[in-house]
Amino acid sequence: MIEKEYAYFPGCSLKGTARGYEESLLQVFSTLGIKMKEIDDWNCCGATFYMSVDEMLSFTLSCRNMALADKMGGKMVIPCAACYLATKKTKDYVQKYDTIGGKIRGALNEVGLKYSDKVQLKHPVEILHDDYGLKELSSKVKKSIEHLKVVPYYGCQLVRPYTDVDDPMHPSIMDKVLSALGAKVVNYPLKTRCCGGSLMGTIEDIALRLNYILLKEAVERGGNCIAVLCPLCQFNLDCYQDEINARYNANFSIPVMYFTQVIGMALGLDKEKIGLQRSLVPADSLLR
Amino acid sequence: MKVQRTIKYEEELNRNFPHEVADYPGGENLWDCIQCGTCSGTCPVSLYMDHTPRKIIAMIRGGFKDDVLKSFTIWICSSCYACTVQCPMTIKITEIMYSLKRMAIDSGYFPKKFAIPVLAREFVEMVKKNGRVNEGLLTTKLMLKTEPFKMLKSASLGIKLMRAGRMNMFASEKIRKPEEITKLLDKLEEK
Ligand code: SF4
Ligand code: SF4
Ligand code: SF4
Ligand code: SF4
Numbered sequence: 001m002i003e004k005e006y007a008y009f010p011g012c013s014l015k016g017t018a019r020g021y022e023e024s025l026l027q028v029f030s031t032l033g034i035k036m037k038e039i040d041d042w043n044c045c046g047a048t049f050y051m052s053v054d055e056m057l058s059f060t061l062s063c064r065n066m067a068l069a070d071k072m073g074g075k076m077v078i079p080c081a082a083c084y085l086a087t088k089k090t091k092d093y094v095q096k097y098d099t100i101g102g103k104i105r106g107a108l109n110e111v112g113l114k115y116s117d118k119v120q121l122k123h124p125v126e127i128l129h130d131d132y133g134l135k136e137l138s139s140k141v142k143k144s145i146e147h148l149k150v151v152p153y154y155g156c157q158l159v160r161p162y163t164d165v166d167d168p169m170h171p172s173i174m175d176k177v178l179s180a181l182g183a184k185v186v187n188y189p190l191k192t193r194c195c196g197g198s199l200m201g202t203i204e205d206i207a208l209r210l211n212y213i214l215l216k217e218a219v220e221r222g223g224n225c226i227a228v229l230c231p232l233c234q235f236n237l238d239c240y241q242d243e244i245n246a247r248y249n250a251n252f253s254i255p256v257m258y259f260t261q262v263i264g265m266a267l268g269l270d271k272e273k274i275g276l277q278r279s280l281v282p283a284d285s286l287l288r
Numbered sequence: 289m290k291v292q293r294t295i296k297y298e299e300e301l302n303r304n305f306p307h308e309v310a311d312y313p314g315g316e317n318l319w320d321c322i323q324c325g326t327c328s329g330t331c332p333v334s335l336y337m338d339h340t341p342r343k344i345i346a347m348i349r350g351g352f353k354d355d356v357l358k359s360f361t362i363w364i365c366s367s368c369y370a371c372t373v374q375c376p377m378t379i380k381i382t383e384i385m386y387s388l389k390r391m392a393i394d395s396g397y398f399p400k401k402f403a404i405p406v407l408a409r410e411f412v413e414m415v416k417k418n419g420r421v422n423e424g425l426l427t428t429k430l431m432l433k434t435e436p437f438k439m440l441k442s443a444s445l446g447i448k449l450m451r452a453g454r455m456n457m458f459a460s461e462k463i464r465k466p467e468e469i470t471k472l473l474d475k476l477e478e479k
Contacts, residue, residue: 012420012421012422012423013423015413015420016423016455016456017423017424017449017454017455018423018454019453019454020454026323041462041463041464041465042463043415043419043469044415044419044420044421045418046415053390053393053408053409053411053412055313055386055390056388056476057412057473057476060472060473061415061469061477064468064469064472072296081373089418093313097313100313103476104476107472107473107474107475107476108472110472110475111468111471111472117438132387151294156368156369156370157368157369160368160369160371160373160382161372161373161382163373168369168373169370169373169374185320192370193370194333194366194370196332196333196366196369197366197367197368198366198407199333199364199366200474201361201403201407202403202404203336203363203364203403203404206333206336206364210332210333234455237450239445243445277452278450278453278454280448280449280452282296
């Protein structure tokens with residue numbers, strides 16, 4: 001069991017295109033009795049775009065969030081894989097490079113905040129696997145999800161370049177969580193092959209092809225749904241299926257769920273409560 | 289047939305360039321590269337690049353500043369870190385690509401109206417002002433500035449997303465104290 005309350009950092013996507021992720025995460029955690037409170041007045045983590053324009057700005061933004069989380073007990077939950085990496089990288093660099101750390105500490109001081117390197121960063125899948133425990137989790141199943149043949153897609157930012165979550169190329173942490181709930185997990189060698197991320201908005205031709213490859217392999221391996229841990233992975237795989245079908249003469253119609261939605265199904269939560277109605281490829285055929 | 293030299297003469301190279309790159313955090317062990325090609329082999333988008341990641345490393349070390357910063361490669365890199373975790377010499381190729389992007393932006397080395405730097409700049413402006421990002425608004429602004437014709441094609445996706453409650457262009461995603469962000473960032477720039 002988990003005693004402490006977590007400091008929840010939603011990130012911008014979970015308030016926008018990934019609302020279903022937030023809805024399912026909150027429902028699942030409260031059903032399981034995991035206490036979590038949203039960080040008051042959090043800001044965008046800066047993620048990849050900031051990194052390409054000005055790294056210092058990106059680090060500073062993440063440090064403000066960590067300073068806020070520290071005030072709440074220092075256990076920070078980050079469901080967006082991109083935010084997770086940006087924050088983790090910041091923590092690493094602040095420690096490794098004095099020039100970066102010193103400057104940021106000074107700036108934070110100016111607004112009355114203090115950065116502490118004791119903040120712990122966790123993705124929800126780590127909390128379920130490491131802190132909550134698989135045994136406890138499987139005892140909470142209310143509804144069978146044995147008919148789900150889940151393709152576990154991790155994407156890249158959660159497992160790389162830092163390797164403390166799991167193996168950077170062949171992770172299995174989500175596989176274990178979903179199997180513990182009774183789902184069949186498909187062997188999917190492309191589980192960490194990048195979907196292109198924001199290339200979908202910039203060089204669409206490349207991103208569509210990458211996602212086509214991911215979908216094709218998912219279907220050929222016998223999956224009837226895909227589970228993801230990152231808002232952008234969900235967006236690319238779910239929202240572009242029509243366009244991919246048209247371009248590559250395919251007929252994909254495979255639901256792409258946040259892993260918390262799959263858990264929600266096993267916990268017997270209503271479709272609307274876990275935001276399943278927000279997916280563009282409907283998951284209704286999988287609801288029993 | 290006209291024979292053309294494809295690499296530069298020594299005097300056209302920038303000897304300082306590799307040191308510039310190595311000085312960025314993450315660029316430290318640039319000199320350890322053994323040109324094995326593992327990075328290019330693992331990269332999911334190397335086949336779209338004009339120079340593969342391995343070649344980029346070699347070109348940096350050789351001082352091919354213009355060619356590297358003008359290359360499409362650095363914009364095609366999706367920062368997936370596959371190369372970084374596979375490199376036998378633990379070279380942080382992804383971080384190097386980030387450094388190159390920043391150098392290229394700073395020195396204006398990219399095609400006009402090219403989407404990625406535009407998106408990056410719009411993003412920065414939005415965060416500076418509001419502390420958070422509204423994704424719908426961000427993509428719309430991007431398209432208006434780069435490919436206004438794409439708007440029509442993307443409109444149907446936008447409508448679907450709005451219906452699903454996943455996009456609200458008018459929601460003001462804003463923190464309570466955006467001035468705190470401005471102050472923080474100004475402070476950084478001072479020093
Ligand atoms: S990574 Fe994306 S979702 Fe996460 S805070 Fe940054 S901009 Fe928002
Ligand atoms: S959206 Fe793509 S780029 Fe981002 S974490 Fe997922 S796989 Fe990686
Ligand atoms: S994998 Fe590493 S050592 Fe091999 S070519 Fe790429 S950068 Fe050089
Ligand atoms: S980080 Fe960039 S260069 Fe490296 S493998 Fe990924 S896309 Fe290729």
